[in-house]
Amino acid sequence: STNNPPHDFSSLLPQNLDQVIQGWLVDDIPSFDVGGLVVGKEVKTAKLLMKSSGVFAGKPFFERVFDLLDCQVEWDDEIAVEGAYKEIASTENEKICLATVSGPVYRILRGERTALNILSRCSGVATLSHETSSHAKRLGWEGYVAGTRKTTPGFRVVEKYGLLVGGAATHRLDLSQMVMLKDNHVWSCGSIENAVKLARKAAGFSQKIEVECQSLDEALEAAGAGADIVMLDNFTPDQLRKDAEIFKTKYPNVLVEASGGITKESMAEFLGRHIDIVSTSSMIQGYPCVDFSLKIVH
Numbered sequence: 001s002t003n004n005p006p007h008d009f010s011s012l013l014p015q016n017l018d019q020v021i022q023g024w025l026v027d028d029i030p031s032f033d034v035g036g037l038v039v040g041k042e043v044k045t046a047k048l049l050m051k052s053s054g055v056f057a058g059k060p061f062f063e064r065v066f067d068l069l070d071c072q073v074e075w076d077d078e079i080a081v082e083g084a085y086k087e088i089a090s091t092e093n094e095k096i097c098l099a100t101v102s103g104p105v106y107r108i109l110r111g112e113r114t115a116l117n118i119l120s121r122c123s124g125v126a127t128l129s130h131e132t133s134s135h136a137k138r139l140g141w142e143g144y145v146a147g148t149r150k151t152t153p154g155f156r157v158v159e160k161y162g163l164l165v166g167g168a169a170t171h172r173l174d175l176s177q178m179v180m181l182k183d184n185h186v187w188s189c190g191s192i193e194n195a196v197k198l199a200r201k202a203a204g205f206s207q208k209i210e211v212e213c214q215s216l217d218e219a220l221e222a223a224g225a226g227a228d229i230v231m232l233d234n235f236t237p238d239q240l241r242k243d244a245e246i247f248k249t250k251y252p253n254v255l256v257e258a259s260g261g262i263t264k265e266s267m268a269e270f271l272g273r274h275i276d277i278v279s280t281s282s283m284i285q286g287y288p289c290v291d292f293s294l295k296i297v298h
Contacts, residue, residue, distance in 0.1 A: 013060055040104075044296050056083070058119040116292050144278070183214070193221060211227045237269035247274070255277060
């Protein structure tokens with residue numbers, strides 16, 4: 001767990017969040033809700049329980065689900081701290097109560113699964129993000145551990161939020177944020193220099209340009225054409241360190257990102273003082289989910 005108190009990132013979230021969440025609710029309830037008819041409209045209270053260890057994340061999403069269903073969420077502010085790691089003994093069937101939700105029972109149950117799915121996944125990403133970024137810090141490295149754009153379509157906002165809450169960098173949020181020129185762009189454009197110069201015309205001064213490079217020569221060409229960041233992609237650790245050092249002697253202010261099959265386990269080999277960013281998809285692809293449940297008090 002971290003020494004400094006976790007930061008509250010909830011005010012970052014976009015204006016269209018309600019529409020996105022409404023879409024998820026409609027996806028789960030496209031027509032009649034017979035279970036809702038069975039339980040009726042009586043006002044009840046339910047407890048949100050965290051049942052497995054991990055970093056708690058996804059609080060504002062959970063809250064918005066129930067806001068849209070006219071239910072009230074009361075958090076236990078001492079316990080329900082986003083970014084805090086919760087240790088839960090699986091052997092003793094331990095559970096931590098984070099909040100209560102109250103409202104017409106059929107509405108609570110309409111939101112239950114969607115809200116829990118969001119929490120369990122957001123907390124799963126935050127847990128891996130926390131483990132991976134803490135691991136890099138323990139190794140004495142000061143750079144950015146970043147996710148990638150390999151998010152689940154339609155679920156990007158939650159996964160990127162989870163990365164931040166866990167302590168990693170989001171990398172670019174989407175295709176419109178920062179320009180990344182990869183092999184396909186370069187091949188289509190004829191050369192790295194052509195691609196960077198055309199990108200700069202459109203991006204101007206307000207967007208960074210990153211170029212994916214397969215060799216030191218490509219990285220030097222990209223920096224010479226005006227790239228802000230070079231990604232050294234799929235390099236072996238030895239080659240990466242050697243080439244990054246040569247590159248930095250010529251372009252000390254251009255950032256170097258290491259990428260390609262890097263995991264928490266192999267990360268130590270790729271870190272070095274000439275590497276500014278290490279990106280890994282492992283935090284948002286195949287993350288384990290944290291277990292939560294919502295139980296009506298009876």
